[in-house]
Structure formats: C-alpha cells, structure tokens
Amino acid sequence: MKLGWIGLGNMGIPIVLNLLKAGYEVNVYNRTAEKGKELVEKGATQGKNLQEIVESSDVVFTMVSDDAAVKSLYLENNLFGLAKEGQVFIDMSTVSPHTSRELFAEAKKFNAAFIDAPVSGSVQPAKDGTLIVLAGGEESAYQQVKKLFEPMSKMSIYLGESSSGSNAKLAINLLLGITVQGIAESVLFAEKQGIKKEDMLTIISESAVGTAISKMKTPSILHNEYPAAFALKHMAKDLRLANETDELLPIGASAYETFQQALANNLGDLDVMAVIKQLANK
Numbered sequence: 001m002k003l004g005w006i007g008l009g010n011m012g013i014p015i016v017l018n019l020l021k022a023g024y025e026v027n028v029y030n031r032t033a034e035k036g037k038e039l040v041e042k043g044a045t046q047g048k049n050l051q052e053i054v055e056s057s058d059v060v061f062t063m064v065s066d067d068a069a070v071k072s073l074y075l076e077n078n079l080f081g082l083a084k085e086g087q088v089f090i091d092m093s094t095v096s097p098h099t100s101r102e103l104f105a106e107a108k109k110f111n112a113a114f115i116d117a118p119v120s121g122s123v124q125p126a127k128d129g130t131l132i133v134l135a136g137g138e139e140s141a142y143q144q145v146k147k148l149f150e151p152m153s154k155m156s157i158y159l160g161e162s163s164s165g166s167n168a169k170l171a172i173n174l175l176l177g178i179t180v181q182g183i184a185e186s187v188l189f190a191e192k193q194g195i196k197k198e199d200m201l202t203i204i205s206e207s208a209v210g211t212a213i214s215k216m217k218t219p220s221i222l223h224n225e226y227p228a229a230f231a232l233k234h235m236a237k238d239l240r241l242a243n244e245t246d247e248l249l250p251i252g253a254s255a256y257e258t259f260q261q262a263l264a265n266n267l268g269d270l271d272v273m274a275v276i277k278q279l280a281n282k
Contacts, residue, residue: 001148002027004057006050006073007064007093008035011119014126015063015092015152020044022151029053054082059145063092066237067099074103083112088145090115092133094173094234096241097163104137104162113141116162118169119153122230130154134172136164170245173238176213176272177255180235183214184276187221198222217273226274233268235259235275 001024005016008030019026020043028036029047036046047053050073054060062073070093073079079089089112091103100116107114115137125131133149133156135142142158149156159168183204190200201218204210220226236259242248243256262268262278270277 001058001145002056003148004047004053004060005029005044006053006060006062007069008032008039009063009065010123011092011126012063013039014123015131016044017042017127018129018151019148024148024151027053027056050077050079051082054079054087055084057087059088059090059148061090061092065093065234067095067241069093070095070099070103074106080107080110080112080114083107083110085111086113088113088115088141090117090145090148092117092119094118094169094238094241095166097166097170097245100136100163100166113138113144114162115141115145116165117149117156118165120169120172124229126152132157134159134165134168136160136166136168137162167245170238170242173235174242174248174252174255177235177239177259178251179211179213180217180272181255181258181275181279183217183221184273184279188276188279217271220271220273221276226271226277228269228271230272231268232259232262232270232272232274235272236263236268 003024003026005026005028016026016028016039026044027047028039028044030036040046064070070091104114115135117133117135119131119133121131129152131153133153135156135158139158146156159165187197187200191197205215239256239259248256258275262275265278267274267278
C-alpha cells in the first residue's frame with residue numbers, strides 16, 4: 001500500500017519513521033514543510049498539497065492537534081471529495097466522539113471509509129513502536145488496514161462502531177489524568193509530613209500501586225523540571241472532551257478541574273506531571 005500522512009507533530013514523525021522502516025512508501029504533508037525534512041532523508045516523499053497526498057495514496061492517515069484542526073482538514077479542505085471509491089482514511093488525532101461520528105458520516109457520502117484510531121502512549125512509545133491503537137468504524141475497513149498498525153504499536157484493538165476509538169482514548173486518558181494527579185497529591189502530602197520526595201517516590205514505584213507512569217515521571221519530580229512528553233494542555237483538552245461527552249464522576253471531575261486550573265496558570269506547555277506545581281500552590 002502507498003500511504004499518505006498528514007500532520008507531523010511530536011507523535012507523527014516517529015510513527016512515520018517506523019512505517020518507513022517497515023518498508024512502506026509514505027508521502028507526507030505538514031503546513032510547515034520543514035518538519036518533513038528528517039522523514040524525506042529516511043525515504044519519505046513530501047507532498048506539495050493535500051490533493052496530492054490523497055490522490056497518490058491508498059490509505060491516508062491524519063494526526064493533528066484537536067477537533068478544529070481535524071474538521072479543517074476533512075471538511076473545509078474537502079478531503080473526502082478527493083477520495084477514490086473505497087479509499088480508507090484513518091484519523092489518529094484525539095478528538096471528541098461527536099467529531100469522529102460526523103466525519104464517518106461525511107466519508108460515507110463519498111463512498112470512502114473512515115476509522116477513528118487514536119493511540120494510547122506518548123513520544124517514547126511512538127519511537128519504540130509500542131503504542132496501543134484504539135480503532136472504531138466499520139470492521140471490514142479495520143481488517144483492511146490492520147497490518148499498517150503493526151510497525152507503530154504493540155497491539156491494535158477494534159472496539160466497535162464509529163467513535164469507539166475516540167471514546168476509549170478519552171477513557172484511558174481520564175485514568176492517566178487521575179493517576180498523575182494522585183501521584184502528585186501523594187508526594188505533596190508526604191513532603192508536608194517530612195518525608196523526602198525521593199523516598200516517597202521509591203515507596204510508590206516499589207509498592208502495589210507503582211506503575212510505569214510513576215517510574216517514568218520520577219526524574220521530573222525530583223529535578224522539578226517538566227519538559228513535555230505529553231503536554232499538560234493536551235491532557236486538559238482530553239479531560240474537557242471527556243466532561244463534554246458525559247458527566248464525570250467525583251475523582252474524574254476533580255482531575256478535570258485541576259488540569260483546567262493548571263492550564264489557566266500557564267502550565268500548558270509543560271509536561272502533564274507539572275500538575276504538581278498547580279497543586280503545590282493551592
């Protein structure tokens with residue numbers, strides 16, 4: 001299959017690199033063309049415009065920042081109108097389930113297939129090819145492209161009708177937000193009682209509640225430095241989308257409020273673990 005890829009952010013670039021390593025032909029496009037330089041050096045071609053990407057590809061991937069960017073791509077630029085009959089479009093962005101259903105319905109009008117396939121995992125898993133792909137849409141379309149997910153993930157899961165992938169992504173990121181806030185609150189509580197941060201983090205990571213995320217975020221907490229692996233602004237967005245999809249229960253609602261406050265306090269460009277700075281100032 002010839003692949004088209006639209007959107008070269010922190011996740012898109014390593015995913016495309018893994019597709020290239022697997023031997024796929026990939027034609028890439030990004031509004032800032034410079035972002036495609038590394039990929040071109042590794043064997044990708046760089047499309048001049050969106051029309052070229054769609055017309056030269058059997059399957060088109062999109063991975064952009066939010067609902068507005070996704071709708072701009074598909075609706076304002078009429079991507080489906082450029083499609084060949086039966087062509088498959090895979091959106092790997094994290095967007096609202098409503099947006100995924102809207103685009104699925106729009107694709108149908110042009111006899112194209114649309115799969116919502118956001119991923120669980122951040123930049124390092126994207127580099128390692130160990131993401132989890134969460135797919136929703138028609139199962140026949142998923143089966144047609146399932147093999148494409150192998151170079152980028154340790155598994156892909158077909159979850160059901162359109163928007164199932166988007167709903168699952170909001171659910172797993174809800175748990176991530178709750179977990180990160182829980183780690184922060186535990187460390188801050190212990191510190192106030194005279195327990196050193198490094199000791200408390202060791203206790204967390206070596207106990208039954210230790211997780212990959214607690215171990216991953218330990219260096220950031222100890223050094224009070226939060227370069228973005230998964231930016232806090234994206235977590236705030238995902239929790240907002242979850243809250244808009246269905247009323248959150250108490251713990252989720254607390255995480256939602258905390259991350260919105262952190263975003264308002266200019267912590268959005270830092271890593272999600274920077275929520276500890278918001279909580280420390282309460």
